[in-house]
Amino acid sequence: MDLLIKLQKIDRRIIYALVVVVLMLPLIFHPAGHPTLVTPEVHDAFDVIDQVPKDKMVILSSAWGPSTEYENGPQTAALMHHMLLKGIRFGIVSWDPQGAQLTYNIGNNLQTELHKQYGVDWVHFGYKVLIEAALRGIGTNLPKTMETDMNGTRLTDLSKLPVMKGIRDSRDIGAVVEISASGTLEGTMTYMTQPNNLPLLYCPTAVMSVEAYRYLDSRQLKGMLNSAVGAAQYETLIGLSSFTTPASVTTWALSTAHIFIIVLILLGNLGYFASKKAARRQGGEANND
Amino acid sequence: MRMYLYNLWSWTIGVRHGWTLAAFIVGGLLLGSLAIWLLMSVPTRYRKPIVIAVTFLGGLVLALEFFIGTPKWHPLTDFLPAYSSVQMVIAAFTLLLGLVNLFVIHGQSISKRSKGWGNSLAFFVAFFAILVAAFVKDYATAKAVSGSAGSVYAIFFLGFLTPLSSTMFSIIAFYIASAAYRAFRIRSMESALMMITASIIMLGLVPAGLYLTAWLPVWLSWLRLENITYWLLSGPNMAVQRAIAFGVAVGALAVGLRIWLSLERGSFFDKQL
Numbered sequence: 001m002d003l004l005i006k007l008q009k010i011d012r013r014i015i016y017a018l019v020v021v022v023l024m025l026p027l028i029f030h031p032a033g034h035p036t037l038v039t040p041e042v043h044d045a046f047d048v049i050d051q052v053p054k055d056k057m058v059i060l061s062s063a064w065g066p067s068t069e070y071e072n073g074p075q076t077a078a079l080m081h082h083m084l085l086k087g088i089r090f091g092i093v094s095w096d097p098q099g100a101q102l103t104y105n106i107g108n109n110l111q112t113e114l115h116k117q118y119g120v121d122w123v124h125f126g127y128k129v130l131i132e133a134a135l136r137g138i139g140t141n142l143p144k145t146m147e148t149d150m151n152g153t154r155l156t157d158l159s160k161l162p163v164m165k166g167i168r169d170s171r172d173i174g175a176v177v178e179i180s181a182s183g184t185l186e187g188t189m190t191y192m193t194q195p196n197n198l199p200l201l202y203c204p205t206a207v208m209s210v211e212a213y214r215y216l217d218s219r220q221l222k223g224m225l226n227s228a229v230g231a232a233q234y235e236t237l238i239g240l241s242s243f244t245t246p247a248s249v250t251t252w253a254l255s256t257a258h259i260f261i262i263v264l265i266l267l268g269n270l271g272y273f274a275s276k277k278a279a280r281r282q283g284g285e286a287n288n289d
Numbered sequence: 290m291r292m293y294l295y296n297l298w299s300w301t302i303g304v305r306h307g308w309t310l311a312a313f314i315v316g317g318l319l320l321g322s323l324a325i326w327l328l329m330s331v332p333t334r335y336r337k338p339i340v341i342a343v344t345f346l347g348g349l350v351l352a353l354e355f356f357i358g359t360p361k362w363h364p365l366t367d368f369l370p371a372y373s374s375v376q377m378v379i380a381a382f383t384l385l386l387g388l389v390n391l392f393v394i395h396g397q398s399i400s401k402r403s404k405g406w407g408n409s410l411a412f413f414v415a416f417f418a419i420l421v422a423a424f425v426k427d428y429a430t431a432k433a434v435s436g437s438a439g440s441v442y443a444i445f446f447l448g449f450l451t452p453l454s455s456t457m458f459s460i461i462a463f464y465i466a467s468a469a470y471r472a473f474r475i476r477s478m479e480s481a482l483m484m485i486t487a488s489i490i491m492l493g494l495v496p497a498g499l500y501l502t503a504w505l506p507v508w509l510s511w512l513r514l515e516n517i518t519y520w521l522l523s524g525p526n527m528a529v530q531r532a533i534a535f536g537v538a539v540g541a542l543a544v545g546l547r548i549w550l551s552l553e554r555g556s557f558f559d560k561q562l
Contacts, residue, residue, distance in 0.1 A: 012467045019466045035496050037515050066451040067458030098451055129380055132351065133373035144370050147304075154304070206494065213527040214534060229494050255497035257462065262488050264470035269484075272474050 005278060008271025015264065022260045026252035034232045034241040034248050041216055042233040045201045045223025049082055052174030057167050058083060058090040059138065059176045061188055063130065065098040068181035068205050072099075074231035074247035075179055075203035077106050082238045084114045084121060088174070089163050091123045093138070093146065095130035095184065104150055119161045124150040130184065135191035139170040139198070170196035175222075179203040185212065189220060203230065228254065298371045321382075341551040348549040419445045486521060493518025 137145030492498030
């Protein structure tokens with residue numbers, strides 16, 4: 001009984017140390033196992049991207065930075081991987097200054113791996129200030145709103161950026177993907193995708209995903225990749241299920257962390273009930289509320 | 290007239306290099322200073338009406354652009370990029386305001402040797418180090434000079450700032466684990482329901498959770514964790530989120546109108562400018 005009562009008073013430093021161990025395990029062993037189950041919203045997202053015509057461009061609207069790199073990074077990589085494999089042109093606009101470099105790095109790494117070329121298969125519009133006028137401008141006049149790419153090349157310079165050939169406004173955009181760690185979805189929906197009737201996909205962090213199901217139900221969102229788990233499911237669809245990827249490692253780190261937290265909650269409650277029982281036996285009230 | 294204005298704007302915001310760029314920067318600073326000086330010279334009783342008028346016109350442009358026009362005739366749409374640039378300039382001014390505030394607070398902390406003044410000193414060192422590194426890198430890029438300028442900037446930006454941002458966020462994991470252990474007690478039926486739901490969703494979203502109930506036969510597949518999780522998220526959760534969204538939207542509309550029409554009261558809005 002004493003041991004059970006002690007269970008609700010574990011030193012927080014021990015818990016912190018155990019969190020480190022639990023999170024480190026998948027990072028050390030690099031498991032490749034991807035989820036066998038793919039949820040309908042991930043299937044839908046895959047279908048939307050897969051059916052984008054070759055003469056159109058997919059816009060990746062990226063509003064994340066280093067703090068959520070392990071959730072939004074795998075989502076970005078999975079989508080880019082699919083589009084580079086399929087030969088679908090895409091352009092990234094980053095609403096976060098640090099995120100601009102991170103998304104550019106992801107694209108660079110993938111193009112090397114898949115033998116693709118910047119400016120020909122994809123383009124990065126760099127960091128832009130997220131304001132309504134910019135969101136609306138993408139649909140009305142993309143080259144004029146974005147002006148230059150990440151390296152300062154004019155988007156109208158087709159000799160350096162042939163990927164921009166024929167891309168002018170919403171009629172040349174096949175889909176928009178909002179990869180976000182903050183509340184940017186409503187702005188993109190209101191000012192970019194709905195007025196222009198563009199399909200919108202959403203890649204939020206896990207805590208933000210619960211708010212998005214209402215838009216999936218109303219079909220304002222055509223698909224969603226829920227955190228790194230959604231990215232891992234997407235990778236299953238594009239044939240990466242047997243490879244170790246950041247998404248697979250992150251989902252296993254999440255697995256161990258979630259199980260650890262549930263075990264902690266159970267232990268804390270065991271201790272709580274044991275102490276209540278002990279207090280009742282002694283005829284007193286439990287004083288640990 | 291419309292085309293003339295549009296061309297004038299396009300010329301103003303065009304990309305420039307070298308001395309022309311320097312002249313535009315100096316010109317911009319002078320114009321900005323003049324605008325601020327003019328605003329500060331306005332008698333106090335007229336300042337608030339000016340702010341009200343600018344706020345109203347700023348909102349009106351977007352509203353008119355949205356409502357006026359047809360698919361072939363949209364007189365204000367071409368000006369959206371220009372409007373976007375104006376917004377960015379205003380946002381840059383607010384950034385400057387924040388910077389001045391930081392300099393004042395940390396400068397005072399150092400001059401008074403207040404507790405933790407070393408942190409204030411670290412702020413100034415970090416600020417000027419990354420500022421100089423970024424300017425040197427941009428200069429080297431513009432002049433196509435190869436060297437270590439870009440590497441120094443990369444060390445600051447990718448080597449310091451990026452991992453520090455990740456670290457700050459990841460600390461939450463430790464607090465969540467500790468807080469869940471200490472605070473999540475089953476004291477009532479509601480807390481029991483919450484704990485069960487949270488546990489199901491935490492397990493149902495990760496691969497390990499899938500393996501826990503993978504042994505269930507097909508006719509009991511609705512009891513698998515992933516299926517219960519999906520039902521919880523797309524059923525009860527969605528209904529609650531939708532109800533919250535309606536409430537928030539109505540509130541936001543009211544607040545938006547109050548700010549646009551300068552009807553807001555209290556705090557800044559009642560102060561003499």
